[in-house]
Structure formats: C-alpha cells, structure tokens
Amino acid sequence: MHLLRGLALSLLAGTSLAVPGHNVKKSADKPAKYALKEPPLTTPWTDDVGTNPWPEYPRPQMQRSQWQNLNGIWQYENASSLNDVERPPFGQNLAQEVLVPFCLESGLSGIQGDYNLYSWYSNSFKVPSDWDGQSILLNFEAVDYEATVFVNGKKVGFNRGGYFRFTVDVTEHVKCGQENELLVFVHDPTDSGDYVIPIGKQTLRQSHIFYTPCSGIWKSVWLESAPENHITRLDLDANMHGQGKLFFSRSILNVTVHTTAANTTSNVHVTVHDNGKVVKTHSGPTNQPFQFNVDSPELWSPDSPKLYQVTVKMGKDEIQSYTGFRTISKGEVEGVVRPLLNGEFIFMFGTLDQGFWPDGIYTPPTKEAMVYDLKVLKKLGFNMLRKHIKVENELFYQACDELGLLVIQDMPALRPLQSTTNPSTCVSTTILPDPQQQAEFSRQLELLVNQHKSFPSIATWIIYNEGWGQITSYYPEFGLTAMVKQLDPTRLVDSTTGWFDHGAGDFSDNHHYSDPQCGTPFYSTDSSPFDPTRIGFQGEFGGLGNNVSIEHLWNNQASINTINQTYEIDATLAAWNYRSHILLSELQNQVRLFSCCGGVWTQTTDVEGEVNGLMTYDRRLQRFDEGQWKSDIQGLYNAAAARSNATTSTP
CATH class of the missing domain: 2.60.120.260 (Galactose-binding domain-like)
Known part of the structure; x- marks a missing residue:
C-alpha cells in the first residue's frame, strides 16, 4: 500500500x-x-x-x-x-x-x-x-x-x-x-x-x-x-404527488439554480411548457432549493415517457431545459420489498450496456448510432438498461428520457482485478485504493450524481461492481451510500452489485452466470445470499455466446483467442435463442415463486473478444429471434404483475 x-x-x-x-x-x-x-x-x-x-x-x-x-x-x-x-x-x-x-x-x-x-x-x-x-x-x-x-x-x-x-x-x-x-x-x-x-x-x-x-x-x-453572473448548474426533480396511476391533481417541481454568485441570492423565473403551451410559472431564489406545484401533469414512465420543457431566466441569463414528473421509491408489495415507479411496482428488466464501439471505442460514431442501440432494446420490450461502469454523453440520457428507458447508472470502477507481488515475500495482494485515492473516488462519485441527477430516466445509482476497487478491511460503501442519498434522496442506491455485500443500500443484488438466482433462498459462492429486507435483483446473468465470422469480429488475434472464455458458447443462432428462452423462463419462475424484482441480461452488444451480445460488435448482425424475445420479456412483466395484483403493462 x-x-x-x-x-x-x-x-x-x-x-x-x-x-x-x-x-x-x-x-x-x-x-x-x-x-x-x-x-x-x-x-x-x-x-x-x-x-x-x-x-x-x-x-x-x-x-x-x-x-x-x-x-x-x-x-x-x-x-x-x-x-x-x-x-x-x-x-x-x-x-x-x-x-x-x-x-x-x-x-x-x-x-x-x-x-x-x-x-x-x-x-x-x-x-x-x-x-x-x-x-x-x-x-x-x-x-x-x-x-x-x-x-x-x-x-x-x-x-x-x-x-x-x-x-x-x-x-x-x-x-x-x-x-x-x-x-x-x-x-x-x-x-x-x-x-x-x-x-x-x-x-x-x-x-x-x-x-x-x-x-x-x-x-x-x-x-x-x-452574463457575468450566470447559471452554473440546474437541479430539477419533478415528483408526483397524490394517488392514482397516470394523472395526479398536483405534482411538485423541486428546483435549485446554482450561479457564479454562490453567496448571494437573486430572483429566478421558471416556466414549465408543454409543446409551447405554458403550464406553470414561478419565481424563486437562486442558490437555494425551492418548489412549486404543477397541476395534473402526465407522469413519465417507460409506457408514457412524457417530458415537459422548462425555461429558466435569471437577469440576462436564460437557459432551456426539460423534466419528467415521476417518483422512484421502494415499498412492500404483497409481502415483498419492491422498486416502485409512481407508487407502483415496476419490474425493471434491461441489458448490461457497455457503450463500446469498434470505430470510436468510448465515443459512438454519431448520435444516430448511439440511439440505434437504445431503439433496439426498446423494440424488444426492455424497459431499462444498466449503464455499465461508464458515463455516457448527456445526449444519451436525453435519448433514454425520450424513449422511455430507465437507467441504472454505475459509478466507473476503480482499477479492477489486478494485483501486485512483493518481490521479497512473493505474496500477491489485490491493488486497492489508499486513503487519498479513496477520497478521489468519493469526489468523482459526487460529480456523477450532481451532474446527472436531473435526468428523469435514471432510477438507481450503483457504487461498486463485483468488488472492483472495493475495500474490504472496512466497509466504505455505507458512507458512500449515505453521501449519495444526501446528494440525491429521490433515487435508489445499489451499493454493491455482486460480491461483497455487507447490507448497504436498497438492493440485494446477485450476479450469476449463466442461469439466474434472483431473490431466491439458494445462492452460489459467485455472489451474496439474498436479503429479504431489500430489493431482490439479478444484477447480471445470461452471457450466452455465439461465435461469428471474421467480418463481424474485432479483428485482433489476442482478443479472438479469448472468445472461448465466454461463459457458454452455443454453436448456432437457433441454439443461442433456445438457451436464452430457457434462462428467461427460469427468471420468470423466480419472479412467480420468490422475490425477484428485476434483472440485467449480459449484454447489448459484443465487445472485442466477447461474443455474447444481442448484437455483434459492429451492430450489423442481430442474434435474437424478435418474436421469441418479445414474448419472453412480456412474460416477465406478466409474472411480476400477477405477484403485485397490478394490471399488466407493456413497456
């Protein structure tokens, strides 16, 4: 150290x-x-x-x-x-x-x-x-x-x-x-x-x-x-308020307008629009939170991703923004702790979305290309994606807001799964952060939350993935979870997705390949046992592979040599779709029988030496049988609705 x-x-x-x-x-x-x-x-x-x-x-x-x-x-x-x-x-x-x-x-x-x-x-x-x-x-x-x-x-x-x-x-x-x-x-x-x-x-x-x-x-x-005194950050939280499913007599818009003159207070004017029609106007102070009511807005959800435009004026500074009225929470439904959207249980099902591109690496070649991935997921019936240890450009989150895709947002992991060997003792130890590096991780986690907490689609923050960079001599996830909750009390926190779960946060999150173990009384040593006091969630499963010809592969021999490390390789697309159906059916049974509240399928696309995507890395080949996948995903929502006495809803 x-x-x-x-x-x-x-x-x-x-x-x-x-x-x-x-x-x-x-x-x-x-x-x-x-x-x-x-x-x-x-x-x-x-x-x-x-x-x-x-x-x-x-x-x-x-x-x-x-x-x-x-x-x-x-x-x-x-x-x-x-x-x-x-x-x-x-x-x-x-x-x-x-x-x-x-x-x-x-x-x-x-x-x-x-x-x-x-x-x-x-x-x-x-x-x-x-x-x-x-x-x-x-x-x-x-x-x-x-x-x-x-x-x-x-x-x-x-x-x-x-x-x-x-x-x-x-x-x-x-x-x-x-x-x-x-x-x-x-x-x-x-x-x-x-x-x-x-x-x-x-x-x-x-x-x-x-x-x-x-x-x-x-x-x-x-x-x-x-202008010299200008807006530096805008925090918007448009929550529902009341009872009902789609329309509410009154909702609340919470606003904080941060400015360069942080120690003074100015008057700021906020206007909420709906396609050019003024819905509400309100004035409040800068650099401190204020709120006001909006009558009967349509709520945002994957079924109906309704957004409202927002104009903010402070002196000579004017900015354009938008928001969606919705509330993310948790509660007990029919004896099981569940994630709630607008007061009702929502079964969150999506993909592990890594956001890598063969031509741009971390940067999609165009906005059209970036949105293409999201539209494929939406077409199949997914209502969520897990943005995996990467932070996308802000147009990505806007697209999720517009399409109606919930986002589970990971904090990018610290250096994962690497060790150093002491030359005198030959003892190998995992490389973990020292106090200064841990403090920097905390600072950047704060940036993640503050810069993205106004996007309606983001439902959950993840702090640690599979123990990567997670100190186990003490449990920093408790303090980090408290910090995130203070910065953003409007969302859920999945403190540790997979591995070293000591009880922090809102989720009991299991990773298991290839078959799921979601909210169940059984578990393997791959992850942590289910805790019924928190939301039962399958943070990762699937990972089924199907090799393809070289024109769809990352043409790097070292990467190609690792393809056989995929959890399971299915010889044909028919076999791949059959095995996918089996795993999704197994997850559906766990929704019916146990406390499974959602899951993350690995993954949206292949990446370099991995061939377990719904699409190949170049996005030119789709592995999925569209009709089968739509039916299987809808079956998950039907099973969840039956457990909560809710009306079945198709995202």
Whole structure:
C-alpha cells in the first residue's frame, strides 16, 4: 500500500514517469493531415462521421442560445512525461491532425495509438464580436484523465476525472473577433504503474472482459457566452404527488439554480411548457432549493415517457431545459420489498450496456448510432438498461428520457482485478485504493450524481461492481451510500452489485452466470445470499455466446483467442435463442415463486473478444429471434404483475 501512496504523492508533485518507446516528437512545419485509420472492425456509421462530428448541443438540460461547437480537426502530438506540461508548445504546429471528440486509441481519431499516457492537443477559435462584454465559457464534456488547459499562452484551468464535464471561464484571456490559441495537455495513466483511478473496463493490457482504453478528449468541446453572473448548474426533480396511476391533481417541481454568485441570492423565473403551451410559472431564489406545484401533469414512465420543457431566466441569463414528473421509491408489495415507479411496482428488466464501439471505442460514431442501440432494446420490450461502469454523453440520457428507458447508472470502477507481488515475500495482494485515492473516488462519485441527477430516466445509482476497487478491511460503501442519498434522496442506491455485500443500500443484488438466482433462498459462492429486507435483483446473468465470422469480429488475434472464455458458447443462432428462452423462463419462475424484482441480461452488444451480445460488435448482425424475445420479456412483466395484483403493462 505504501507504494500506491508514494506514487500518488509523486503525481501531485509533478514527478515524471517515462513511457517506454514514446518520445516527444519535434513540432512539424505542417501537421500530418487527418485521415481515418482503419479500425479492426467498422460500423454502418463509420463513414458518415466526416470532419464535423457530433454537431448537437452537448448539454440538453442547460442549453444556451449563444454557443460555438469546437469539435472537428485539432492538432495532436505525443508527449513523454508529466514534466512536459511545463513546456507548452505555444505558437507551434503539432505533429499531426486529430479528430475531436474521439479518443486517441480509436480509428476515428486518426491516431489509433496505444499507451497514450501523455498528449498535447491544440486548436484555435474565434469568439464572435457580439460576445464582447459577456463571460466566455470553455466547456469540456469529458477528457480522460487529467487536463491542463492553456489559452493564449496562459494556464487557465486543470481538471481531474475522465468521465465528467468541466467549464473554464476564459473571459480574461480571449480576444473577441480574433483567433485565440487553445492548448490542452492530457495525462491518462489508465492502469499503468500503481495508479488506482476510476477507469471502468479500460486497460492497457486487454484481455477478454477488459478492453481498449480511451485517452484524451472523448466528448464534445464547446464555447458559450453568458452574463457575468450566470447559471452554473440546474437541479430539477419533478415528483408526483397524490394517488392514482397516470394523472395526479398536483405534482411538485423541486428546483435549485446554482450561479457564479454562490453567496448571494437573486430572483429566478421558471416556466414549465408543454409543446409551447405554458403550464406553470414561478419565481424563486437562486442558490437555494425551492418548489412549486404543477397541476395534473402526465407522469413519465417507460409506457408514457412524457417530458415537459422548462425555461429558466435569471437577469440576462436564460437557459432551456426539460423534466419528467415521476417518483422512484421502494415499498412492500404483497409481502415483498419492491422498486416502485409512481407508487407502483415496476419490474425493471434491461441489458448490461457497455457503450463500446469498434470505430470510436468510448465515443459512438454519431448520435444516430448511439440511439440505434437504445431503439433496439426498446423494440424488444426492455424497459431499462444498466449503464455499465461508464458515463455516457448527456445526449444519451436525453435519448433514454425520450424513449422511455430507465437507467441504472454505475459509478466507473476503480482499477479492477489486478494485483501486485512483493518481490521479497512473493505474496500477491489485490491493488486497492489508499486513503487519498479513496477520497478521489468519493469526489468523482459526487460529480456523477450532481451532474446527472436531473435526468428523469435514471432510477438507481450503483457504487461498486463485483468488488472492483472495493475495500474490504472496512466497509466504505455505507458512507458512500449515505453521501449519495444526501446528494440525491429521490433515487435508489445499489451499493454493491455482486460480491461483497455487507447490507448497504436498497438492493440485494446477485450476479450469476449463466442461469439466474434472483431473490431466491439458494445462492452460489459467485455472489451474496439474498436479503429479504431489500430489493431482490439479478444484477447480471445470461452471457450466452455465439461465435461469428471474421467480418463481424474485432479483428485482433489476442482478443479472438479469448472468445472461448465466454461463459457458454452455443454453436448456432437457433441454439443461442433456445438457451436464452430457457434462462428467461427460469427468471420468470423466480419472479412467480420468490422475490425477484428485476434483472440485467449480459449484454447489448459484443465487445472485442466477447461474443455474447444481442448484437455483434459492429451492430450489423442481430442474434435474437424478435418474436421469441418479445414474448419472453412480456412474460416477465406478466409474472411480476400477477405477484403485485397490478394490471399488466407493456413497456
């Protein structure tokens, strides 16, 4: 453990860590032109990306009218150590062009590199003259892992955390109507050395269930203008209130408008719209919560994903947002603790959704491609997905809101399932966070909740997956669960999905492959025994594999060699669908007989060396028999409805 602590301290001190085989390239007179690198596998959208990717406004719940998208062709150059941040290449061309926002390991970035621990990005931008006198805000939706930002020769910001949005106020450093130089230094250690940081399933040493990492800028970058005192965060919680199923005499909208003037109070005006028609207006104070009633709104659910538009005005600042009225809770129904949506038991059934793409790695090639996956799930009858140890761009959650897909959102896991060996004793110990690294995990968990708690579709937060990065000498999940509940009392918390369950949180969550063990009195050593005082849930099961021809596989021999590690390989699609039917029927029996409240099927798509998706990694082949799967999924909802004396509902 002292080695981990020492490395963390050396990081803070700026000590260099050399990368074998990687040297800083001399700045070129002209950067090498961008060209798509042929990835090991493409998708139907690979060739549609072009050089102006992701043109959509990136922050759908806090939109401003004056903005400028900075996605597109930037310049890139490899660096060799942390010390390089002290030598910014101001006024120079970098070695080659790169397509932002695709991570450096992806073919779409034009780099398709590996071991990208240290990197420089550069770009230039022109601020419109009519933004003069306003605050100029530079927004990054995500940079993995640490970003140091320079504008016109000055260091203007630093951010740590590879999954979360950050904003730099560059007002004092830009010149309106002129070109401005932007440089970003990125350090992404992933799982090099003894680093213990949130990385999900990224690894520098890919092997079956651990995949190609994502380094650098991998979500959208944009500029916007706002008044000096402007809105920095908008928290919306639209809850139902009353009795009934679809319409209620009164619902409550809870609002907190955070501003740059955090220690003062201003008046803010909130208007709720329904397709242009004003539903309610209300005024309240900034920087503190307030609430008001909305008469008879239609509630949001997977059956009816009704959304209302929201306009927020504070002085000269105006933003557009939206919300959905719904309440997530738990309660006892017919003697079983159940998850409740709008006061009624909802059987949550979805897929393990990993969000990897062969051409963009962590970044979908286009919004259309991203939404395609969600539409496939919705078409089959799933009412939920588990976003597995990754945080998507905010347009993903908006799409779930619009389509009616509940989201169980994981916190990206700390470095998983790796160990270090003491050379003197030859004793191997699991790499776990030291106190400083644990505190950083907690800080980033807080960011996850605060930046996403206004999306109606998110129903549950997951803190730990299968013990990855979970300290077992004491039980940090209790304190983290309390923190999440304080930050967001409107949702459920699945503290430990699989493995080391000590009783924290709202779920008794079992993982079992391939067959389920959901809310049952029997269990294997793979997971924890069922606790009837909490919600019985099958956090993962299935994982049935079916190999395919090379044109649908991640064409990397090391990954192909791991295909036989899949839980079960079925020789034909007919056999795969038959086995899927058997497992879904078994889950249905557990809903009827025991306390099963929902489940997560592994998985939406294949990923690299895994061939157990509903679709292949390239999304070109669907394994499922649509009629059979729709019937089996509906059977789960029917069984759940019978246990709760509720009317059967099809999502």
